[in-house]
Amino acid sequence: MNSEFHIAVHSLVFLAYLPSRMASSELLASNICTNPVRIRKVMNLLKTAGLVDVQKGTGGGYILRGNPRQITLGSIYRLTSAGSLVSDWRSGDPTMDCIVASQIGQVMSHIFEGAEEQFERHLDQYTIQDLLNQMQMNKRN
Amino acid sequence: MNSEFHIAVHSLVFLAYLPSRMASSELLASNICTNPVRIRKVMNLLKTAGLVDVQKGTGGGYILRGNPRQITLGSIYRLTSAGSLVSDWRSGDPTMDCIVASQIGQVMSHIFEGAEEQFERHLDQYTIQDLLNQMQMNKRN
DNA sequence: GCCAAATGTAACTGTTATGATTACATTTAC
DNA sequence: GTAAATGTAATCATAACAGTTACATTTGGC
Numbered sequence: 376m377n378s379e380f381h382i383a384v385h386s387l388v389f390l391a392y393l394p395s396r397m398a399s400s401e402l403l404a405s406n407i408c409t410n411p412v413r414i415r416k417v418m419n420l421l422k423t424a425g426l427v428d429v430q431k432g433t434g435g436g437y438i439l440r441g442n443p444r445q446i447t448l449g450s451i452y453r454l455t456s457a458g459s460l461v462s463d464w465r466s467g468d469p470t471m472d473c474i475v476a477s478q479i480g481q482v483m484s485h486i487f488e489g490a491e492e493q494f495e496r497h498l499d500q501y502t503i504q505d506l507l508n509q510m511q512m513n514k515r516n
Numbered sequence: 517m518n519s520e521f522h523i524a525v526h527s528l529v530f531l532a533y534l535p536s537r538m539a540s541s542e543l544l545a546s547n548i549c550t551n552p553v554r555i556r557k558v559m560n561l562l563k564t565a566g567l568v569d570v571q572k573g574t575g576g577g578y579i580l581r582g583n584p585r586q587i588t589l590g591s592i593y594r595l596t597s598a599g600s601l602v603s604d605w606r607s608g609d610p611t612m613d614c615i616v617a618s619q620i621g622q623v624m625s626h627i628f629e630g631a632e633e634q635f636e637r638h639l640d641q642y643t644i645q646d647l648l649n650q651m652q653m654n655k656r657n
Numbered sequence: 658g659c660c661a662a663a664t665g666t667a668a669c670t671g672t673t674a675t676g677a678t679t680a681c682a683t684t685t686a687c
Numbered sequence: 688g689t690a691a692a693t694g695t696a697a698t699c700a701t702a703a704c705a706g707t708t709a710c711a712t713t714t715g716g717c
Contacts, residue, residue: 377603378603378605378607381603381605381606381607381620381624382607384607384620384624385607385608385616385617385620388616388620389614389616389617392615392616406608406612406614406616406617407607407608407617408607408608408609408617409607448627460517460601460635461517462517462518462519462522464519464522465522466519466522466523466525466526466548466549466550467526467547467548467549468549471547473530473547474533474651474652474654474655475526475529475530475533475547475648475651476526476530476547476548476549478650478651478654478655479522479525479526479529479647479651482647482650482651483522483525486589486638486639486642487517489638490635490638490639493634493635493638494601494631494634494635497627497630497631497634498627498631501627506620506623507616509619509623510615510616510619510620510623511615513615513619514615514619
């Protein structure tokens, strides 16, 4: 699993948590514990998808645009890491005579495509607001 | 996803396909399109799990032991690649003050553990015999 | 007993992927 | 005009991965 998915989710939860709903790449980087360049690359994806607005220049940064109750982890996964469940390595070779060696590639691909769909449905169960609520609940204990 | 999973599945399907149910690491490697050393490492796992027997020396190799109708891809996954769905990278830091940065690690871990369980259930739907049947069906068309 | 064939396993190499860092052009608020 | 922020390319270090070589060990057949 790509770490960009984690960065995107963390960023959105953090923006939803801030009253201003705005943070610079530097602030995000220090909260996520990575470097600002990675943040900017990931936030670019979220901008293209319309999840955040960008304000350049002094006092600028990234502003949460979407409704955190409607942004699912599945949609973020599809933006940042789609297909990462499927390994690129394949055994066998379609041109071989053996029915096992020639067909296992497509059989496994089919199985993994099903797993990928199921994985996305699993992630679709969670929204950014769900995660934030859970963290605020835990805080009270 | 670890390629050892693919190697293990391919090996077992191939052994189930052979009338003798036996093959050397060299034969398996040529059918799977990898090298014998990797085969032997993976087959060692299957031996420990009781899925294959090993015969050393001249004319030896690996012999399918379990019933291909009862060996699920899930059980193979648990042997070879358990936990590979979860990324090791974690954003944030449990020691930080921010409720997001300090808690996102465990929240994401929980979500991925659920996904891992679901993934295993998905793989448990398929047996080695299922895959072999499908390949023999396709062959006829 | 000897030899050939096979597994078990460690070590090394090359390639790729990943994340961090640096640098700099561009944009924008004041 | 300057400072602050993003956009993006380039580079570096590290780790992961697969392939390869080598060799000890085991075993079957003569």
